Amino acid sequence: RARHGHARYVRYEQGQDEQHQRRLALARDLGTAVEQDQLAMVYQPKIVARSGDVMGFEALMRWNHARFGFVPPDEFIALAEQTGRITQLTQWMLRTVCRQIDLWAQQGERVCVAINLSAQDVMDITLPERIHLLLQDYQLGPEQLRLEVTESALIQDPALAQSNLNALRDAGLHIAVDDYGTGYSSLSQLKRLPVQELKIDKSFILKLDHDSEDRIIVRSTIELAHSLGLSVVAEGVETEASRRLLATMGCDVLQGYLISRPMPSDQIISWLGHYRNG
Ligand code: C2E
Numbered sequence: 001r002a003r004h005g006h007a008r009y010v011r012y013e014q015g016q017d018e019q020h021q022r023r024l025a026l027a028r029d030l031g032t033a034v035e036q037d038q039l040a041m042v043y044q045p046k047i048v049a050r051s052g053d054v055m056g057f058e059a060l061m062r063w064n065h066a067r068f069g070f071v072p073p074d075e076f077i078a079l080a081e082q083t084g085r086i087t088q089l090t091q092w093m094l095r096t097v098c099r100q101i102d103l104w105a106q107q108g109e110r111v112c113v114a115i116n117l118s119a120q121d122v123m124d125i126t127l128p129e130r131i132h133l134l135l136q137d138y139q140l141g142p143e144q145l146r147l148e149v150t151e152s153a154l155i156q157d158p159a160l161a162q163s164n165l166n167a168l169r170d171a172g173l174h175i176a177v178d179d180y181g182t183g184y185s186s187l188s189q190l191k192r193l194p195v196q197e198l199k200i201d202k203s204f205i206l207k208l209d210h211d212s213e214d215r216i217i218v219r220s221t222i223e224l225a226h227s228l229g230l231s232v233v234a235e236g237v238e239t240e241a242s243r244r245l246l247a248t249m250g251c252d253v254l255q256g257y258l259i260s261r262p263m264p265s266d267q268i269i270s271w272l273g274h275y276r277n278g
């Protein structure tokens, strides 16, 4: 019994050690991911629930690591935040997305893209100016770039977040509260921030068709958001049943595998063509 316990302990320790080595390697290699061309953006459509029209896309980052292959963004974004690399990744992401919107415009598609900002981006006083310069560089309208900010990022330093987001909102950018329902903020707190949209986290949407509690939460969130003048997006729409439920509940915008998985930029124009032709 004792030996068994010891073996298990050793195995556990090895697992821990591997995890630790991976984290160290990833943290180190994040510094060269941009210059080694290992990062890419993929784009996932959002559709208007009522009409089915394409609203725009969410840009999501991918990292193809030389040794580990694709690293989940939840893992490397968290590491980038902890190691202070996120500002550099965000700057690369912003330029890549703006350049891409411009490329699509040259192909005749006026596309609107939502990007994800982390807490450190939102609290960076240079952010509004950097975004302004990029929009200018690529001659984009402010309505073509939307921002998604998690509720936890918004409440870390509400005053600083608020002044930054006010500047961006005043410049005409649309701002959404991301991962809504997973943090501890209340709608009354969020109401004071310059946000126009609430994005309900997929953890409430994935089992919507067979979880009555999730249905209650989602329905009342939509009602409350609407009464505060916010529009509502549901992410993680995987089934026709959830799509129908959300439409009945008055959800404004839908995003999920049912509509499409995130795609590389070179597939977007043809996806739009196929989607529009039924
Ligand atoms: P998020 O902002 O909540 O993005 C939604 C996540 O749900 C994405 O995961 C997307 O691929 C996934 N998803 C979309 N539809 C479905 C569905 O129907 N079913 C399921 N099961 N999943 C769905 P992804 O791409 O792995 O990104 C994870 C998180 O990483 C994002 O969560 C976001 O917080 C962060 N992230 C991704 N790209 C960036 C970025 O450029 N900057 C920052 N700061 N964070 C990013």
Ligand code: CA
Pocket (backbone or CB within 6 Å): 058, 116, 148, 178, 179
């Ligand atoms: Ca998001």
Ligand code: CA
Pocket (backbone or CB within 6 Å): 178, 179, 201, 202, 235
């Ligand atoms: Ca989410």
Ligand code: CA
Pocket (backbone or CB within 6 Å): 150, 178, 179
């Ligand atoms: Ca998230």
